[in-house]
Amino acid sequence: MSVPPGGSTPADNPPPDVRGFWPDDRIAGAVTDVPLLSRTAHDRGHLSRSLPDPAQGRPVRVLLVDDQRAVPVRDGDGRPELVYDERPTMPEGAIYLGEADGAVYAALRGPRPDVTEGGQIGRWAGLREVGGELGDLDAGLLAQAVGIVEWHERNRFSPMTGSRTTVERSGWVQRDPENGREVFPRTDPAVIMLVHDGGDRCVLGRQAVWPAGRFSILAGFVEPGESAEAAVAREVAEEVGIRVTDVRYVSSQPWPFPQSLMLGYVARAVDTELRIDHDEIEEARWFTRDELRSGTGPQALPPTVSIARHIIDRWVAGEFS
Template sequence: MTALPGADDDRPLLARSGHDRAHLARLLPDPAAGRPVRVLTVDAAGTVPVQEGPSGPRLIWEERPALPAGAVFLGEADGVPYATVRGERSLTVAGRAVDLWAGLRDLGADLDDLDAGLLAEAIGILEWHERHRFSPLTGAATTVERAGWTRRDPTTGTEFFPRVDPAVIMLVHDGADRVVLGRQAVWPPGRFSILAGFVEPGESAEAAVAREVEEEVGLRVTDVRYVASQPWPFPQSLMLGFVARVDGDQEIRVDPTEIEEARWFTREELRTPDGQLAVPPSISIARHILDRWVNDELS
């Protein structure tokens, strides 16, 4: 398994960022403080305009004289405010030809820190808006406030803030040279990854790791340790990465309602795949954790 570019960086790829979210500016009537704003259009499918270049893809930002109506303020970098809006695909943006419209899964690994961080933020906040157009309390249409960072129920005055769903993703090992990988039926043939699941109400992340592993593959784990986190705005998750060691019986008992297949893999199998094993794509925190384990950084 070839390590990712920049594998010496301890951050998962989507954990990168090069901007200041400028959260206090959201309270101002004009978060941009009269400055021109760079605006990114995101279509209904979550894709954005891209230009290809010799150093890789770059997002196409449209410079506007002020924050547009309906835009969400993303923050600033080097004194330049950034924002995002929902919009339609077009062949050009601000007079620049669009080479392609692509999504975060396609682009995230190839963008620089600034564009990667802004795009992850833009996708996440716009997805939240799509799901909170109406109040869960009264059904009334909510109104947007704080430069796109809250919505309010006009009948009760209740304020709703962007929500993030915590999920755990864990590399389960035997304390030596083997790791458990599983696959879902909807994945491409041969694709295996580390285990994952959502944190339940009233549950710690560490408890969720132990519960999900036992539910999916029938193994009990101990020595649950945090590794890293990464936003995964599809639609609104935060992936919390862990490693855990099997405690006791190492026989895998797959729950077919959870995953299709699971088995033990050695480091050597992951270093030199035989053509049948497809590891997670570079954009995922699963690949980041696997790379570190293969390189013996998570013993």
């Protein structure tokens, strides 16, 4: 049960108009801050979700999320900024995200407007494209907005009775109208791991659907009744046929495509002969630190928005051995 290397899930197939987007980046080693690693500069306000009016007279800044999970963006001073539609009250169907700087933030699913009001929206962009460049407040709100919108899109009916659910608590609960049971947002745990040989090499793999020459670290879903560390060992064995030891946790990253939490690890290979399961991945190879540092290895690495790149950079910089 595999996740394509790099932190994407099987449902994470970008639409045709963005499938070709991939940063031209093949040199690793400058340690990157993962922009979606706990970058939350707003109060999620979990108690306010149960109030009839979570805004309570404060201005509401609404982030419109279209059916491709793109949002309005303008290019500010040195970095992009999300464009919010400020309203006096929570609009119907909006999902409460929390509050910051005296304002309430909400996400609203809907089509892009035909006309950009006031010319404030420079472009529409997705989390992969701009997540690494946003400030902390925008990055945290965008990851949260995309994740909760995905949950609503995929859970319109009760898993217990099949009845269409009703939305409550400002978008954070769906209720089965037949039995009254509440359905809450869920997050799927997945592991993503850099496997090294204890020396100067690590394993990178690639999916057939990726652009030619693009490699990343291995990843996979945690199965029921399984620990994250056991999932690391199992997924590596399944994908490239080697055993690992010294499995160590690095950090985590929300990856709302559609609803994963990526748990990052490094692990040391016990044996080094790769036996690739081509049903899992197309190709896997050992790469040296120098190849990744100099750009003579893969033609493309994961973007800096991803935990995959964060772990690769830290290993190349010598943090893990």
